Structure formats: C-alpha cells, structure tokens
Amino acid sequence: MPKRLPKRRTLAEQVEEVVQAMLVSLQPRPEPAPHRDLGPLLAIVRELRYLPRQEFRAALKSDLQRRASVSINKGTESSAAAPAARAIHYMRPGFTSITPYIVVSGASQFIDFLRRAFDGQERIRVPLPDGKLMHAEVAIGNGVIETADANEQIPPAPTDIHLYVNDADATFDRALAAGAASIYRPTDEHPSGDRWGALTDLFGNRWYIATPKGWTPGPEGLRSVQPYLHLREAHKMILFMEAAFGAEEMGVHKSPEGRVVHATMRIGNATLEIDEAHGEYQPKPCHLHIFVPDADATYAQALGAGATSVEPPTDKPYGDRSAGVKDPFGNTWYLNTFLGR
Incomplete structure (x- = not known):
C-alpha cells in the first residue's frame, strides 16, 4: 500500500x-x-x-x-515586493507600555547579572566619560529593563520585579550562581497557582521568579517583566493610576478588612502588580517608564490626580516627547510618547 x-x-x-x-x-x-x-x-x-x-x-x-x-x-513567487509600511505608534519599537527603570550603583555589573541570571540581551549602553552608565536597556524575554548608574541627584532605587520564565527552577538556580540570595525556592504552593520563588540580587532588587500555570493577566498573554509595588494604602494607588494614566483593573483581591492582597493593573498593553505592604515587603519608591498616546495630556492628568512635577513635557533628542511626575507614594513615572523619528 x-x-x-x-x-x-x-x-x-x-x-x-x-x-x-x-x-x-x-x-x-x-x-x-x-x-x-x-x-x-x-x-x-x-x-x-x-x-x-x-x-x-x-x-x-x-x-x-x-x-x-x-x-x-497572481502566481507570485518572488519576495521582491515593496517593503511593508512601517506602523506609526506611540510606543518606541521593542517596548511595551510599562518598563521598570532600575537605578543602581554599578550599572555595568547589574547588566552582567541580568545576562548571567536571566539571559538578558543588552540592547543599548550609553556611557559617561567616567565609565558610569547614563542609560542602558536589557531585553529579558518579551520585556525590557532600563538601568543607569545612580548619582547625587538620583540615588539608587531598588525595585521588585515579577519575572515570568519558562522554567522557574532553572532560572532560580542561574540567578543564585550569578550572586543572588534565596528568599524561598520555587514552589507550587503559591496562591497564584504559578510555580513561584523569590530572591534578592546584590543591588537590593527583589525578583519573584514564576512559571505560569494559573491566571495570565497580560492583555495578549504574559509579559516577561512586570514591576511589583508594595504600598501603604494600596487601594489609593489603584484610584491614582486610574485617574492619572487611565489604568484598568485586571483583577483586585482584597481581604475581608478591605486590604489589597493583590491587584494587577493594566496601562496600555502591559501590566504591573501591587499589594499592601506587609512584613519584610515594604515600599520601595522606584522609577517606571510608561509610553502613552499623549505625554502632555497624561502629564496634566497625573498632576490633577495628585502627582507632583519632576519635568514638564519636552521633546527629547532621542525622538520621544517626555515628561516626569512623582506620585503620592514616592514613585517616579517617566511619561513618553514616541514621535516616530
């Protein structure tokens, strides 16, 4: 046959x-x-x-x-067609709406840690004459982390990151080998339903390493890199983000007393997570870079919602219109609109 x-x-x-x-x-x-x-x-x-x-x-x-x-x-067998039209969008190519900007002492060493621990791929590095870094970008999975060396005006700002990976155990072990310290090893007993572990790096950042098994909050699935904010009166941050950035609740879980046990908030096409500060998980004012359709309008909305100005909207030489605000919880938000150049 x-x-x-x-x-x-x-x-x-x-x-x-x-x-x-x-x-x-x-x-x-x-x-x-x-x-x-x-x-x-x-x-x-x-x-x-x-x-x-x-x-x-x-x-x-x-x-x-x-x-x-x-x-x-048409019997087309040739790939010599006219190039596809480039999409014009308010996000710089390669970014999602939310990117953590982690300021450290020793940015070059931090980049090396990201590479060794999480297979980070360095995309750009802007050094200063003294060898410190003014700006750098490292891709991890389908997300990005931005970093820079601290200075007198901008001190180190450790950040908590929820990192989604394909194998939490293997990633956890690589991070330990790269110098991180274990808080607890990955376990299937985490309330999220994911396989989840936690560790800290040498720069004071806390990493929640997870392989998804349960709910996936991202608009088109999971984002590899999600900032995680522990806050006092976290319910007020939800209201602030909604008023300032048009954020949407993807899921909010509260205790019987009304305390925010966990919330996932969406801005644009990405999410971040928050909860009420507790125990060793206390507030860490950090820096967050978000792309928005109109930096001027978002800046005005944020001020109206209770933020204070860090920098008014300005056209930057790298092709973004950018502004900066500080929220009532001490976090700094950089509001950018990509101008397409």
Missing part, C-alpha cells in the same frame, strides 16, 4: 499558525515562517503584535490571509 503523504498546508493556514504563535509566545523573536512569500507580511506582524485590541488581531489575521490568497492567485 503506498505511503500517504502528509497534507500540505496552504499559505493562508501557515499565516494563521505564525500569527497566533507570535501573538501569544513568551519568546521575543519567534521563528520565521518557512514560506518565502510570508516575509513582507510577517514584518507587519512583528511591528504590531503588541497592540492590545482583540478586534485588531482578528482584522490583521484576515488581512494577511487575504493578501496571501491574492499572492497565490
């Missing part, structure tokens, strides 16, 4: 498979599709995959399938 050959997938089926993989994957760089006609189409997906609306994703898939069908009908 002749051997049955596997059914050959159509180009439209390949498009659907790749689009779905790119939209939900934790990996920052999905593998390219095997069909050469998909190259220009998938360039669009890579630019737009973090947009949050379900309607957009459905429309994108439909449009790509239509284009693939047209390509087949």
Whole structure:
C-alpha cells in the first residue's frame, strides 16, 4: 500500500499558525515562517503584535490571509515586493507600555547579572566619560529593563520585579550562581497557582521568579517583566493610576478588612502588580517608564490626580516627547510618547 503523504498546508493556514504563535509566545523573536512569500507580511506582524485590541488581531489575521490568497492567485513567487509600511505608534519599537527603570550603583555589573541570571540581551549602553552608565536597556524575554548608574541627584532605587520564565527552577538556580540570595525556592504552593520563588540580587532588587500555570493577566498573554509595588494604602494607588494614566483593573483581591492582597493593573498593553505592604515587603519608591498616546495630556492628568512635577513635557533628542511626575507614594513615572523619528 503506498505511503500517504502528509497534507500540505496552504499559505493562508501557515499565516494563521505564525500569527497566533507570535501573538501569544513568551519568546521575543519567534521563528520565521518557512514560506518565502510570508516575509513582507510577517514584518507587519512583528511591528504590531503588541497592540492590545482583540478586534485588531482578528482584522490583521484576515488581512494577511487575504493578501496571501491574492499572492497565490497572481502566481507570485518572488519576495521582491515593496517593503511593508512601517506602523506609526506611540510606543518606541521593542517596548511595551510599562518598563521598570532600575537605578543602581554599578550599572555595568547589574547588566552582567541580568545576562548571567536571566539571559538578558543588552540592547543599548550609553556611557559617561567616567565609565558610569547614563542609560542602558536589557531585553529579558518579551520585556525590557532600563538601568543607569545612580548619582547625587538620583540615588539608587531598588525595585521588585515579577519575572515570568519558562522554567522557574532553572532560572532560580542561574540567578543564585550569578550572586543572588534565596528568599524561598520555587514552589507550587503559591496562591497564584504559578510555580513561584523569590530572591534578592546584590543591588537590593527583589525578583519573584514564576512559571505560569494559573491566571495570565497580560492583555495578549504574559509579559516577561512586570514591576511589583508594595504600598501603604494600596487601594489609593489603584484610584491614582486610574485617574492619572487611565489604568484598568485586571483583577483586585482584597481581604475581608478591605486590604489589597493583590491587584494587577493594566496601562496600555502591559501590566504591573501591587499589594499592601506587609512584613519584610515594604515600599520601595522606584522609577517606571510608561509610553502613552499623549505625554502632555497624561502629564496634566497625573498632576490633577495628585502627582507632583519632576519635568514638564519636552521633546527629547532621542525622538520621544517626555515628561516626569512623582506620585503620592514616592514613585517616579517617566511619561513618553514616541514621535516616530
């Protein structure tokens, strides 16, 4: 009996498979599709995959399938088509809406820790004449951490980070080997339902290392890097974020007394987590970089919600319009709108 050959997938089926993989994957760089006609189409997906609306994703898939069908009908076998139009969006390419900006003493050493512990990929480094870093960016999974060396005006600001990874145990062990100290090893007994462990690094940052098993709060799935704020009167931060940044509650869990046990808040296409400070988990005023559609309007909203000005909106030489505010809890928020240049 002749051997049955596997059914050959159509180009439209390949498009659907790749689009779905790119939209939900934790990996920052999905593998390219095997069909050469998909190259220009998938360039669009890579630019737009973090947009949050379900309607957009459905429309994108439909449009790509239509284009693939047209390509087949025309007998197109060449990849020399005109380059895909670049999407103009208020977020700088490679970022999500929320990025922690961790100020440390020894930023170069901190970057080395991120590389060794979490497979961090350095994207940019801006050194000062004395060798300290004015700015640097490190990609971890599908998220980014920004960092810089502390100075007289901006002291170190340790931050707590919830880091989603594919293997919490292996990542935890790598972090220990890179110099971190264990708080508790990954366990399946965490209330979130995730496999979850905690450790601190040499710079005072606390890392919650988790492999997702339960609820996934991100707008299109999990973000690898999520800031975690322990606050006094955390319920007031929820109100502030809603008024200042248009944040949305993705899930708020309170004790019978009304204390915020855990809350996930969404701004744009990313989330951060908060809870009521307790025990050793006390407030750490930190720096947060968020991309917003209109930095001027968000700056005004934040001031109206009770923030104080750090810097009024200004066009920056790196292509963003940027402002800074400090919230009533002592955290500094950098409000940026990418100007597309």
